Amino acid sequence: MPKITVGLAMTLLIIGNIIGVFSDALIKTLPADTAIYQFVLFRQLTAVLILLPFCLFSNKQSLLAGLKWHFIRGHIWLLGAIFMVFALGALPLATVNAIFYTAPLLMLPLAMILFQEKLTSHSIAAAVLGFIGVLIVVKPTQINWAAIAALVVALTMAVNNLLVRKLPQHHNVFQTLMLTNLVGIPAALGLALWEGKPWNWTPMLTATGSNTFILIYAGICVMVYRAIEASKISSAEYTGLLGAVVVGVLWFDEIPDLSLAIGSSLIIIPLIWLAKVEAKIKQTSKII
Structure with a gap:
């Protein structure tokens, strides 16, 4: 596999985020x-079922190494x-x-706190403008419990992406993703039993489709954030917003307003x- 450069990492994140939109869209179709x-x-x-065949043909050396970090990431x-x-x-x-x-905005201060990453003026400027754009899209006066729930998701994504560096280097993408899901099954089962609703296997197909898309996105995240500092590439995550707008219009008849257009531009x-x-900067450094 060729070395992952900043440009390639950003391209992969753009593709991953667009694919991830379809995972969200399938979840939105649930009754x-x-x-x-x-x-x-x-x-x-x-x-786990999707990833298991790939893991069976992977290097099984010390599969349980770093289990503590897999456990933490899995529950996040x-x-x-x-x-x-x-x-x-x-x-x-x-x-x-x-x-x-x-x-990505949350990742910048977290990366600085957890890994002492240095933030460039360019990444800070892009993050600030992006954050303003997000506020315009969301409209702070309309924030409710659902918006807070979405913000919790963003925080879990940011933490999980950064904690990738704590995982053993010899674990490949398939092993990492399988362990992340596997360690969370007991807790998920406990919550499902506590929920107390009759078992309905109909959503299994939706879960499979949604999972396929989100695993592709998660795999890309594991690969690129392991190779490149978060502050250099995390802004590429924003491009999935355009995909969400298009899918929202075509699939759910959600017509965007002017604030969404302005915020997305920012x-x-x-x-x-x-x-x-x-x-x-990369080109200049090569010349020097």
């Missing part, structure tokens, strides 16, 4: 009376999955995705600018 904890359990189970992932279902059931797809994309334009700046 209002769906047993949420059952559905989350189905997602955990189908993820589970928490995010639960709040994601709540948020998507109550908010328009583009709005909830706009809140999800505060994750998110995407700094992203394009940051990519050009990083490319120029």
